Amino acid sequence: MKPLDFLIIGAQKCATTTLFELLRQHPDIRMPLEKEVPFFTAPVVDAQGWREFARAQFGTSEGKLWGKATPQYMCDPEAASRIATLMPSVKLIAILRDPAQRTWSHYQMDRRRNTEQREFSEVLDGLLDSATLERSRSLPVPDHGEGYEPESEFYVAWSEYGRILQRYRAHFPAEQLLVIYTEDLQSAPRETLDRVLSFIGLPQGFEPRGLGEVVHRGGSRSRIPHGVRVWLRRQRMVAALWERMPDPLRGRWRFLYERWNVRAGPAQGEADALAANLERLRAHYARDLALLDELPLPAPPWRQSYGAG
Numbered sequence: 562m563k564p565l566d567f568l569i570i571g572a573q574k575c576a577t578t579t580l581f582e583l584l585r586q587h588p589d590i591r592m593p594l595e596k597e598v599p600f601f602t603a604p605v606v607d608a609q610g611w612r613e614f615a616r617a618q619f620g621t622s623e624g625k626l627w628g629k630a631t632p633q634y635m636c637d638p639e640a641a642s643r644i645a646t647l648m649p650s651v652k653l654i655a656i657l658r659d660p661a662q663r664t665w666s667h668y669q670m671d672r673r674r675n676t677e678q679r680e681f682s683e684v685l686d687g688l689l690d691s692a693t694l695e696r697s698r699s700l701p702v703p704d705h706g707e708g709y710e711p712e713s714e715f716y717v718a719w720s721e722y723g724r725i726l727q728r729y730r731a732h733f734p735a736e737q738l739l740v741i742y743t744e745d746l747q748s749a750p751r752e753t754l755d756r757v758l759s760f761i762g763l764p765q766g767f768e769p770r771g772l773g774e775v776v777h778r779g780g781s782r783s784r785i786p787h788g789v790r791v792w793l794r795r796q797r798m799v800a801a802l803w804e805r806m807p808d809p810l811r812g813r814w815r816f817l818y819e820r821w822n823v824r825a826g827p828a829q830g831e832a833d834a835l836a837a838n839l840e841r842l843r844a845h846y847a848r849d850l851a852l853l854d855e856l857p858l859p860a861p862p863w864r865q866s867y868g869a870g
Contacts, residue, residue, distance in 0.1 A: 564611070566627050566628060568628065568634070569656070571632035587763070589626060591620075601637070603631055633702045636719050638698065653739070654741070654761075664720045667715070676711040677713055682834070689717065689841065694719075720849075724848065726738070744829065750772050754769075778862040
């Protein structure tokens with residue numbers, strides 16, 4: 562079974578969904594129906610496991626480029642090593658967003674999922690503690706196998722792009738890593754997509770549906786309350802129909818539901834909560850930017866906001 566040709570490794574809440582949806586429309590690319598289908602977050606990763614996974618997710622489409630998008634691969638402390646061991650030639654794509662904004666969006670997602678009730682300031686008081694941060698950087702990624710698990714311990718650590726990408730560079734050469742920015746995908750979508758296509762070995766000029774649009778907008782509120790979802794899971798007929806659906810199709814429906822279930826617009830007081838904590842977040846991430854600067858990357862569009870040159 563062939564290996565992956567490219568892998569979108571993250572970061573979470575940085576428009577990985579948008580990039581996934583654009584690329585999966587390409588006639589020469591095959592990607593799973595669901596974006597976040599984990600493989601390299603498992604404790605044991607081997608060729609036999611990959612054959613089984615690939616057969617379920619890709620079928621026999623070996624004449625196309627195989628790609629996958631799993632933002633948790635920038636979060637799992639062992640993912641880079643596992644990927645390099647099994648697929649040393651895979652091309653990696655990272656898409657990054659202003660780290661403070663990513664942290665805020667992650668917090669909002671947990672609020673929407675009803676796994677976070679604390680105020681943002683209270684959360685940061687604990688997360689910016691050095692001992693807590695060190696622990697957060699080494700924790701395994703939640704798999705949400707039995708429903709949503711809190712991700713509150715990771716709001717800050719998963720925005721430390723410099724630290725994370727340095728780990729990938731220890732396993733992969735520079736020519737196998739492409740870093741783009743969320744802001745560029747929004748302001749220059751065609752040019753940014755062309756960079757991605759060239760990187761994975763396809764001609765430029767492909768124009769998919771939705772180019773320039775945000776596919777999955779963040780927010781802290783849901784259209785359908787979390788309690789309704791829990792109630793539906795307990796209904797035998799609904800549960801039976803859900804279990805009979807093939808895994809890839811079930812994952813796709815779950816993915817589409819998550820996109821639809823975000824209520825647009827900020828809740829009252831949200832903008833003030835972010836503004837009140839912006840400076841201490843920027844002070845923290847300015848130190849991580851020094852590690853990002855060591856990589857041969859184009860300057861992040863948000864660099865000046867962090868006091869970097």
